Amino acid sequence: MDGGIGDRHIGDISTPGRLAESGEGISLEELALATRNHGLPLEALRYDLTPAGLHYVLVHYDIPAADAATWELTVRGRVRTPLTLGMRTLTSYPAATQRVTMECAGNGRARLTPRPVSQPWLVEAVGTAEWTGVPLRTLLADAGVAADAVEAVFTGADHGVERGVEQDYQRSLPLPVATGGDPEVLVAYAMNGRPLPPQHGHPLRLVVPGWYGMAQVKWLRDISLTDSPFTGFQQAVAYRCRQSADDPGEPVTRIAPRALMIPPGFPDFMSRARVVRPGRVRLEGRAWSGHAPVTRVRMSTDGGRSWSEAELAAPDGHGWAWRRWQASWTATPGSHVLSVRAEDAEGHTQPLDQPWNRGGFANNLVQRISVLCLRDG
Amino acid sequence: MDGGIGDRHIGDISTPGRLAESGEGISLEELALATRNHGLPLEALRYDLTPAGLHYVLVHYDIPAADAATWELTVRGRVRTPLTLGMRTLTSYPAATQRVTMECAGNGRARLTPRPVSQPWLVEAVGTAEWTGVPLRTLLADAGVAADAVEAVFTGADHGVERGVEQDYQRSLPLPVATGGDPEVLVAYAMNGRPLPPQHGHPLRLVVPGWYGMAQVKWLRDISLTDSPFTGFQQAVAYRCRQSADDPGEPVTRIAPRALMIPPGFPDFMSRARVVRPGRVRLEGRAWSGHAPVTRVRMSTDGGRSWSEAELAAPDGHGWAWRRWQASWTATPGSHVLSVRAEDAEGHTQPLDQPWNRGGFANNLVQRISVLCLRDG
Numbered sequence: 199m200d201g202g203i204g205d206r207h208i209g210d211i212s213t214p215g216r217l218a219e220s221g222e223g224i225s226l227e228e229l230a231l232a233t234r235n236h237g238l239p240l241e242a243l244r245y246d247l248t249p250a251g252l253h254y255v256l257v258h259y260d261i262p263a264a265d266a267a268t269w270e271l272t273v274r275g276r277v278r279t280p281l282t283l284g285m286r287t288l289t290s291y292p293a294a295t296q297r298v299t300m301e302c303a304g305n306g307r308a309r310l311t312p313r314p315v316s317q318p319w320l321v322e323a324v325g326t327a328e329w330t331g332v333p334l335r336t337l338l339a340d341a342g343v344a345a346d347a348v349e350a351v352f353t354g355a356d357h358g359v360e361r362g363v364e365q366d367y368q369r370s371l372p373l374p375v376a377t378g379g380d381p382e383v384l385v386a387y388a389m390n391g392r393p394l395p396p397q398h399g400h401p402l403r404l405v406v407p408g409w410y411g412m413a414q415v416k417w418l419r420d421i422s423l424t425d426s427p428f429t430g431f432q433q434a435v436a437y438r439c440r441q442s443a444d445d446p447g448e449p450v451t452r453i454a455p456r457a458l459m460i461p462p463g464f465p466d467f468m469s470r471a472r473v474v475r476p477g478r479v480r481l482e483g484r485a486w487s488g489h490a491p492v493t494r495v496r497m498s499t500d501g502g503r504s505w506s507e508a509e510l511a512a513p514d515g516h517g518w519a520w521r522r523w524q525a526s527w528t529a530t531p532g533s534h535v536l537s538v539r540a541e542d543a544e545g546h547t548q549p550l551d552q553p554w555n556r557g558g559f560a561n562n563l564v565q566r567i568s569v570l571c572l573r574d575g
Numbered sequence: 576m577d578g579g580i581g582d583r584h585i586g587d588i589s590t591p592g593r594l595a596e597s598g599e600g601i602s603l604e605e606l607a608l609a610t611r612n613h614g615l616p617l618e619a620l621r622y623d624l625t626p627a628g629l630h631y632v633l634v635h636y637d638i639p640a641a642d643a644a645t646w647e648l649t650v651r652g653r654v655r656t657p658l659t660l661g662m663r664t665l666t667s668y669p670a671a672t673q674r675v676t677m678e679c680a681g682n683g684r685a686r687l688t689p690r691p692v693s694q695p696w697l698v699e700a701v702g703t704a705e706w707t708g709v710p711l712r713t714l715l716a717d718a719g720v721a722a723d724a725v726e727a728v729f730t731g732a733d734h735g736v737e738r739g740v741e742q743d744y745q746r747s748l749p750l751p752v753a754t755g756g757d758p759e760v761l762v763a764y765a766m767n768g769r770p771l772p773p774q775h776g777h778p779l780r781l782v783v784p785g786w787y788g789m790a791q792v793k794w795l796r797d798i799s800l801t802d803s804p805f806t807g808f809q810q811a812v813a814y815r816c817r818q819s820a821d822d823p824g825e826p827v828t829r830i831a832p833r834a835l836m837i838p839p840g841f842p843d844f845m846s847r848a849r850v851v852r853p854g855r856v857r858l859e860g861r862a863w864s865g866h867a868p869v870t871r872v873r874m875s876t877d878g879g880r881s882w883s884e885a886e887l888a889a890p891d892g893h894g895w896a897w898r899r900w901q902a903s904w905t906a907t908p909g910s911h912v913l914s915v916r917a918e919d920a921e922g923h924t925q926p927l928d929q930p931w932n933r934g935g936f937a938n939n940l941v942q943r944i945s946v947l948c949l950r951d952g
Contacts, residue, residue, distance in 0.1 A: 223600015251628030
């Protein structure tokens with residue numbers, strides 16, 4: 199795989215991860231990822247359920263050409279009865295629907311110093327949808343889990359090279375997570391009541407409520423139970439929080455709490471800075487955590503020097519989805535920096551200084567929105 | 576509007592257009608636009624109709640919170656009978672459906688030297704959809720066009736600041752274009768048979784087949800006929816091809832021809848370079864022009880030194896939409912650069928050297944795809 203071609207190797211086009219130099223602008227390679235993938239335009243925080251084209255999307259390789267009519271999911275490895283399931287069979291199982299907020303593990307990466315060079319998210323790699331599918335534990339019960347199974351490995355149909363390694367996209371879950379009831383992992387075939395769009399895994403994907411996006415394997419074609427932990431690239435090399443290149447690091451799992459605000463007023467096209475008129479401005483947004491329900495949202499209009507409580511909407515029974523919050527602000531002429539900060543029932547909160555690691559993962563630094571309040575009239 | 580607030584002016588957050596310095600990386604401001612807006616992932620050229628979430632999107636300001644139930648379109652100015660039309664009335668008119676390829680006027684901007692600092696498109700700001708709505712000429716006939724009307728001015732509900740000017744998004748069309756039959760301009764309320772998604776103008780937008788995206792006013796709320804040419808910002812300042820800041824420039828109108836290729840093989844995550852195995856590789860993609868039907872597509876596998884004919888699909892009756900093309904290539908181990916070049920019935924073609932202007936508009940330089948062919952096995 200890694201042999202030379204004349205003077206050309208796969209390593210020439212697929213280089214190790216690196217950190218941007220001080221003052222180094224975004225590269226054309228990072229821009230190519232930003233142009234393919236996209237975040238949630240923050241005004242779309244207004245929708246309880248994010249329309250498909252506004253939900254964040256990250257695709258590691260290409261969106262596969264997938265045909266639901268011939269798609270097959272295999273369930274194999276440490277099971278009693280291997281299964282091969284077409285879409286007609288899968289949709290005949292009792293279905294479950296869950297409202298889930300998903301966030302990319304790399305959200306916020308492009309604002310880190312130094313900046314890990316990868317998909318350059320600012321702060322908007324999030325979205326909420328209702329996913330419908332078969333509970334994974336139902337399929338595993340049908341296949342019969344062997345006593346020595348410890349993990350389930352999920353393989354997608356997307357194929358590419360990453361940091362020199364040719365691969366299908368693969369991730370695993372510990373068996374207790376894969377068969378758990380809260381969150382209940384879904385093998386999903388519908389998003390907001392319609393077949394999955396191509397970029398969200400058509401025709402089949404995994405949905406792991408509360409976990410970052412890397413766990414939500416798209417274009418799912420195989421589930422294999424193993425008797426030892428999976429050591430594939432996306433598990434053992436990528437998606438680990440490392441402080442240095444030789445640090446084994448901690449795996450990225452559940453979503454750290456975050457609140458985001460719909461930027462008030464109206465924007466400047468180029469700077470995206472916001473403009474408001476003096477007087478009462480309603481501030482609103484969403485807050486979520488993959489650890490436990492969000493219990494508190496605080497808001498600052500002076501760049502984080504002082505904080506006040508925002509009003510959090512009552513729980514709506516969707517424990518794995520964001521909660522709406524709102525607050526009121528009396529804008530006065532001049533420049534302001536607005537921030538918002540979530541806290542969950544386990545006491546996790548958002549740091550005021552950047553939490554840094556070499557991959558730029560699980561960074562939930564508070565949002566900062568620059569607002570210019572004009573004089574009246 | 577432009578008065579100081581203490582020491583702060585709207586000019587502090589909304590600066591004049593500029594060109595990037597030599598070697599200047601993409602800025603966080605450009606990245607913020609790239610993260611909100613998005614292109615067509617090039618593998619999605621495989622779909623005749625681009626799914627909504629894969630079609631390119633450019634939003635100048637914010638996506639407005641629009642309610643179809645209360646939306647009203649006004650038709651006024653130099654007409655005999657001003658109209659106020661709700662969605663129920665609009666959908667009761669005889670409907671027309673057109674398949675249209677849309678492209679952003681700034682497509683390709685980020686690869687220009689020097690680079691105009693704005694939405695940093697690489698090459699993928701395109702998409703094709705079937706739009707359904709009321710022909711604009713039907714509405715104008717109902718209102719009765721005054722003898723002295725020369726232009727129709729279209730106003731969207733999106734509001735913001737651009738280069739220091741606070742504005743609703745507004746563009747005009749000459750009356751002969753607005754009332755023409757080929758292309759027939761639509762006031763559209765459906766995309767691919769469903770209500771417009773928020774980012775594509777819900778509930779109402781203009782569709783001007785063959786023109787760049789700036790003409791396709793979204794969140795359309797007013798049509799005013801005028802007895803003199805419109806001189807608003809998006810008409811007289813932006814969207815003009817200027818060679819220097821004081822050049823009045825030519826207006827951006829119809830789409831210049833372009834062919835794009837689905838990148839063959841599979842990608843490296845970070846570099847997006849492509850990998851193939853030796854042997855026959857099917858190449859395919861789409862080609863379009865807003866001037867006249869595409870009549871020829873040529874393909875190069877040696878970086879543009881030699882060209883061969885690609886096979887163009889037969890006309891399918893959708894004159895304002897892209898045409899499929901295909902070709903075969905026998906890949907040999909080593910590095911290759913693939914290019915493709917469209918020509919239309921009026922003889923317009925794609926340049927091999929960048930067509931440059933200060934806005935980075937209507938740049939249809941040929942695509943270049945770097946491919947590494949591995950040794951077998």
